[in-house]
Amino acid sequence: MNLLWLIPVLPLTAFLILALFGRRLPKALSTVVGCAFMGASGILAIIIALQFLLNLETTPSYTWSSGTWFTVGDFSPEFAFHLDGLSMLMTLVITLIGFLIFLFSTAYMATDEDISRFFAYMNLFAFSMLTLVLADNFLLLLLGWEGVGLCSYLLIGFWYTNPENGYAARKAFITTRIGAVGLILATVLVFRATGTLNIEEVLLIAGNWVSGNAIVTAIAVLLLLAALGKSAQLPLQVWLPDAMAGPTPTSALIHAATMVTAGVYLIARTHVIFELAPMVMTAVAIIGTATMLIAGSSALIQRDIKRVLAYSTISQIGYMFMALGVGAWTAAMFHFYTHAVFKALLFLGAGAIITAVHHKQDMFEMGGLRKVIPGVFYPFLLGCLSLAAVPFITSGFYSKDLILWKAYTSTEGNILFVVAGLVGAFITAIYTFRMVFITFNGKQHTEVDHKPGPIMVGVLAILGIGSVLAGFVETPHVLGSIHLFSDMLQYSVQDVTMNKVDYSQEWVLMGISTLLVVAGTGYAWMKYGKGAEAAPTMSPLNRFLYNGWDFDSAYQHFILNPYASFCRAIGIDIIDLLYKLVGLIARFFNLVLSRAQDGFVRHYALGIAFGTILVIYLFIS
Amino acid sequence: MLTAPLEYGLFLAAMLFTMGFLGLLVRRNLIFMLICVEVMLNAAGLAFIVAGARWGQPDGQIMMIFILTMAAAEVAVGLALILSIYRRTKTLDADVVSQMHG
Structure with missing residues (x-):
């Protein structure tokens, strides 16, 4: 446990080595350096997790401090890492999924000239993300928050010779910046209200406040703004589809598994404040639900395989926000965890497919790949089953079902959220299997000469097995009632009270969602089961969905252009x-x-x- | 010892200086321009000597020695430049070398 600080410091070391000597090291050596430190960090995280979980009841949290960071008047934040169930979960996901993605990158990026720069950025990202989740106070959290934003920017613009990638990087950076302003203001407000930035102390003090007073509502709104930016939720979701310009392992690690869920983590971490602001809680749930439906419907019509996954990520994070909004913190974190596994798998699978078909990303140019690259197809299919929440065997089913169940039973919940969630499940099944069928069924449109190697297939297989097994740590009452996951989080987050409902209704809920998943899959099979010959022509509605409900052009017309003309007007x-x-x-x-x-x-x-x-x-x- | 009045000496120096300067403005041959500069320098030296003799101080002669040294250095550099210009343009006309304007 005393070595907790080493978990973030290991990737930092790798970053420093690669940043200082990367150009002089041979490519093979920088690959090894880039990967090995992350692996060591992962092993250390497992050891610490075992120690921590075995003594969970006696020591539900552990703090490692290096002493005072700096002192200004009465204000002296510490440079300290705080470990509890919540940060333990995040740390495990970041280091282990991160390591698998790093391993995949060694094969995926092997031919790239700048591989040492790539691994330097990735390691810096791992350090920042670990700092973010382990931070003991809001200031350190902000440091990690900005760090991951920077790395996201650097990695989206990794292939900087193409100006479009630079544009996408700036768009992501500036959009998430709007959220970061919220976090900075929230930090200032928290300090004014409590006199400390230590998260534990702040939450204790906040516990004594009156529910719904102005200051707590303001803090909650600002924290929500921060979370919306980072987690690509309405109305700041526009950056994520464009962020796919980065290398695919980057999309898997940063824009699917870890960074984009930082907003979910932030809200779960400060859930006491949100519980005191019921209006903001409702806003979280509504925003999450709306985002889920909007992004899900946009995924239905995309042609670029990575954009399907990007919209799907936004949509799944929408589910997490819906869970947060109804006070089901555990359910949100559970979906974060299963989503991290299967979405990392899907992105890496997409990466393997893209390398196989000469870096084409349009699904309509693929087709018929099932027999050609079975090593990619079967893990990818497992990930898709999980994303579509196919009942009983996949992890996505258990987490999505938990969210719907909590939305139904929570005192903060509403039957409308459940209905929207079920519609979302139907849409998810359609776009997921549309993607599978178009890519893998039908006639092959592109010759494959670059089949994925053993490293790629191995990583995909591990994640494929993981995406099935990950769900069995938390099952519904009527299906074994295993609660390992919520036990782990019980000292960090307490769900809001649930209405007493007969557990047999779980069967009804599961039945409906199963029917919808089957219906969605069937619809996709009818339409795309034999693959797709050519890209469909677009009706105005499809074009509207294809452009992500035209948010980009709306922002262009209603915000950017008026702002530009305003600036020109005051320029004279x-x-x-x-x-x-x-x-x-x-x-x-x-x-x-x-x-x-x-x-x-x-x-x-x-x-x-x-x-x-x-x-x-x-x-x- | 019979000494010439100060005014005579200074007048001679002024004459020499003006001749040198007018020569510098009028001549276009680089060699002659260099000689004119030498004349001007010696005019200045003469003024120093005359002034030094008038007040019986050695400073004027010391100044002359400085000017001689400087003139020698200047000629060395000047001739080298002229040589290089000649090699480049095959002429000694100063106006031909007028490309370096703003």
Whole structure:
């Protein structure tokens, strides 16, 4: 346990090595460095997790501190890491899934010239993300928060020679920046209200506040804004589909498994504050539900396989927000955990497919890959089953079912959320299997000459097995009633009270969701079961969905363009003219005096003589 | 010892200086321009000597020695430049070398 600090420091070390000597190291060595430190961090995380979980009842949390970070007046935040069930879960997911993705990257990025830069960024990301989740106070959390944002920017723009990637990187950075402002303001407000930034102390003090008072509502709104930016929820979701410009392992690690769920973590971490602001809680649930449906419907029509997964990620995080909004913290974290496994698998699978078909990403140019790359197909199929929440065997089913059940039973819940969640499950099944059928069934449109190697297939297989097994740590009451997962989190987050409902209703809920999943799958089979010949022409509705409900152009028309014309309007001002005049005068003299420099030495001599005479005359008189 | 009046000496120096300067402005041959500069330098030296003799101080002669040294250095550099210009343009006309204007 004393070695807790080493978990984030190991990737930091790898980053420093690669950043300082990366250019001089041979490619193979920088790959090993990039991977090994993450692996060591993962092993350490497992050891610490075992120690921690075995003593969970006696020591439900552990703090490692390096002492005071800095002191300003009464304010002296510590540089400390706090380990409890929640941060333990995040740490395990980050290090273990992270390590598998790093391992996959060694094969995926092997031919890239800049592999040491890639691993440097990835390690810096791992360090920042671990700092974020282990942070003991809001300031350290902010440090990690900004760190992951920076790494996200660097990795989306990794192939910077294409200007479009740079544009996508800036878009992601600026959009999440809006959220980061919320986090900074929330930190300031928290300090004003409590006099400390230590998260544990803040939550204790907040426990004594009156529910729904202005300051707690303001803090909750600002924290929500931060979470919306980072987790790509309405109305700040526009950056995530474009973020797919980065290398695919980046999309898997940052834009699916870990960073985008930082918002979910933030809300779960500060859940006491949200419980005191019921209006904001409802807003969280509504935003999550709306995002889930909007992003899910956009995924239905995408052609780029990575964009399908991106919209699907936004949609699944919408589920998590819905769970947070009804006070089912455990359910949200459970879905985060299963989603991290199967979405990492799906992204890496997509990466393997993309390398196999000469870096094409359009699904309609793939087709018929089932027999060609079975090593990718079967794990990918497992991930898809999990994403579509196919009952009883997949992890996605258990987490999604838990969310729906909690939305139904929670005192904060509402039957509308359940209905929306079920509609979302139906949509998820359709777009998931549309993706599978178009990619793997039907006629093959592109020759495959680059089959994924053993490392890629191995990682996919591990994640495929994981995406099935991950769900069995928490099962419904009527199906074994295993509660390992919520036991682990019980000292960190307590769900809001649930209405007493007969558990037999779980059967009804599961029955309906099963029917919808089967119906969605069947619909996808009818439409795309034999693969797709050519890309469909787009009706106006499809185009609207394809562009993600036209949020981008709406922002362009209603925010960016008015802002730009506003700036132009205030750009004309009288004081500016004064400065322009100075410039004009200088230009005028330049024009006149540069004539004097004509290159004839004798003219210069004459000039010097006259100058000298003038100076002498001035001195004498 | 019979000494010339100060004004005579200074007048001679001024004459020499003006001749050198006018030569510098009028001549276009680089060699002549260099000689004119030498004349101007010696005019200044003469003024120093005359002034030093008038007040019986050695400073004027010391100054002359400095000017001689400087003139030697200047000629060395100047001739080297002229040589290089000649190689480049095959002429000694100063106005031909007027490309370096702003």
